[in-house]
Amino acid sequence: MVSDELGARLKAYEGRAAAVAGVGKDPVNEPMIRHWCEAMGDTDPAYAGPDAVAPPTMLQAWTMGGLSGHTGHTGRTGAYDELFDLLDEAGCTSVVATDCEQEYLRPLRPGDEVTFDAVIESVSDRKTTKLGTGYFVTTRMDVRVGQDLVGTHRFRILKYAPARQKGKSPRARRPRPVVNRDNAGFWEGVERHRLLIQRCTSCGTLRHPWLPGCNACGGLDWDTVEASGEGTVYSYVVMHHPPFPAFTQSDQATDAAGPYAVGLIELAEGVRIVSNVVGVPYDKVRIGLPVRLEFRRYDDEDGALVLPVFQVQEGREGGVG
Structure with a gap:
């Protein structure tokens, strides 16, 4: 059980800096803006041409180190890691992101050099949720160009000890959409x-x-x-995360245990949607594979959830190489 004493120790981290004078790995640049807009399907002319600005929602992207991490000055203080270590030691080993808020003060333009400061803004009192018991931790990142504050990013997570079920374990429920x-x-x-x-x-x-x-x-x-329901696989990833019961239980709505494919589906109407690709093994999914929309019900025993998924059309498993 998480103790009240732990809560007091966690509260001591409120106001502590998590990063000081961190430096963005890359300046704001046109290629990253273009890739972002292509992935999002955003054709706003403000994000292209000689007077281009970066989409405001890219604010955090300019502070991230990518797969290779930061090579320059990250400004990390270690306070956030210390906070997580305390929670892990107390059994709060699971984490879920709960919400994000961004405030934009002026557009970012190609060539801008971004710096940032981050602070542990708040740690909640101990909370008991359906997931388990733990604490909500909110961090605030202030993003600057020179001395000018250009935006603020708040990110909140729940770090918790998974709830223990008494008696027969109920069926795990799929996460619900927000x-x-x-x-x-x-x-x-x-x-x-x-x-x-x-x-x-x-x-x-x-x-x-x-x-x-x-x-x-x-x-x-x-x-x-x-939507007509017709589409093709525009891109996809294969998820290899540790098994989560809601995605591996054997029932009519579950496709397979283990890895599964999540596709970016381009609909016949021209927009794209992220969803599961079903009907073939994950290693048979290919870009260009024709798919068709179907709706599946999950968690019938405890509040049904309907989700759109995309079934590979029969006889078209070969896809496009």
Whole structure:
């Protein structure tokens, strides 16, 4: 059991710096902006050309070290690692990201050299959730160019000890999507076995995922069109994480234990959606593979969850090499 004494020790980390005068690994640059926009399907002209700015949502990207890590001055103080060590020693070995907030003060432009400071802003009192008992930890990162504050990034995680089940272990439930006022219509459509795509009523541009405004013209008014369900695998990854019961249980909605494929599916309408590719072994998934939408129900015993997945079309397993 996590003790109140631990909570007091954790609270002592509030206000401590996690990074001081960290330096971004790369300056803001056009190739990274282009790759980001291509991956997101964002065609806003503000992000291309001689007067390009970086998409505001890239704010954290300029502070990250990538797969090879930072080669320059990262500014890490060790406080965050110490905090995690205390939680791990107390049995809070699991972690889940809960939410992220960003504030943008001015656009970043190619050539800007980014620096950042990070602080452990708050540690909550001990909380008991369905996942288990632990603490919410919030960090704030201030991003600067020279002396100018250009944006703030807040990231909150729950570090917790997994709940122990008494008696017969219940079936593990799949994680639920975060439904908010911007995407509620999408999930309502999924419940009715309809995949709805937002359409800007000003310029007609389709967009996914759902957003409060058009990323082409900035218009705020929209309606929806229903996807035909036809698509192809635009890209994919194979997940090899340690087994999680909700994804490996043998039932009608589970495809296989072990690794599985998550695809970026390009729909016939031109937008892309991330979902599971099912119907073939994970090592048979290929870019260009034709797929078709279907809806599957999960967790029927404890509040059904309907999700869109993409079934490989019969006889097309060979895909495109």
